Amino acid sequence: MSALKMAALGAAVVGLSAGLSFAQSPLERGRYLVDGMAACGNCHAARDPKGQVIPDRGLSGGMDFDTPAFKAYAPNITPDPDTGIGKWTDAQLGKAIREGVRPDGSIIGPPMPIEFLREISDADLAAIIVYLRAQPPVRNAVPKSAYMIPLPPTYGPPLANVQAPARTDAVKYGAYLIAMGHCMDCHTPMVKGRLDLARAGSGGRTFDGPFGQSLSRNLTPGSAGLSNWSDAEIERAVRTGVSRDGSRLKPPMAYDWYKNINAEDMRSVIASLRALKPLPFAGQ
């Protein structure tokens, strides 16, 4: 074979593999979302008594959320037929993740961030389901959650034909990713037990855990928020939990999942944060 042909062949192979890496399979897309942007494991991963993730127990649940309004437990979402979601159909699993309704018709309560997960597109939901089904089944019976507050009868009308915004519109696609990453679930103040979405992004929620207490910060632009931050500083905080001044940020933000967000998606997330309405910090 001549050198010229070799070069041409090499170029073709490079072009092909670049194309393939862009067009992910549903399984790869599902892995990317579950283990990255959507950070399902931040709540559903099995943890030891110190709160450290036990990797070989996968998404078998058990983490508890103890608040005055509820004592909730993250369920086992591995395909174990008896203690997980093994007996659920794809449609049932999709309805649970995106609409908060279990196969028996019961409503899924907080802190499962259904209000935000409702935005997931049909294609991304299908990919998430493919990935969850591909996980090894782990047997782990998790207690039932108890709610002292009434749960909503529904999170909204049934969903179908949900499309993601075009990636070329970084602000809109970033907002889609921010919903998937349920950033505003933590970075929005609560009024009477409900998120005050008119002040989305202005922070002010407190979280208690083995780490002590943390207070979510203001992600809106403006002097009270991220206006003085460079893109690289925001990216470092989201991926590694290091604040602008170099101090270590506390849980429960899903740094260990968000570190897997790819460069293009990170740019969109930041573009979308920068497009928020500037608001004063909701905490003190």
Ligand code: HEC
């Ligand atoms: C902030 C924590 C949190 C995050 C993030 C989260 N979940 Fe949940 N999820 C929960 C809790 C808590 C429940 C149970 C609520 C209840 O008991 O009503 C739940 C319930 C579920 C259920 C119903 C299971 C059952 O047996 O009832 C499924 C399925 C599920 N989540 C899948 C997911 C997937 C997939 C993701 C990521 C796209 C995700 N969750 C992200 C906390 C979370």
Ligand code: HEC
């Ligand atoms: C489960 C709750 C939770 C989620 C989800 C969450 N955060 Fe946070 N975030 C926090 C808390 C709490 C802090 C402050 C931690 C501290 O002060 O130690 C924080 C800090 C930050 C900081 C650093 C701000 C500063 O002033 O130091 C940035 C930037 C940030 N979050 C962005 C995001 C983005 C973007 C997302 C979604 C991709 C997100 N967060 C999702 C709870 C959360």
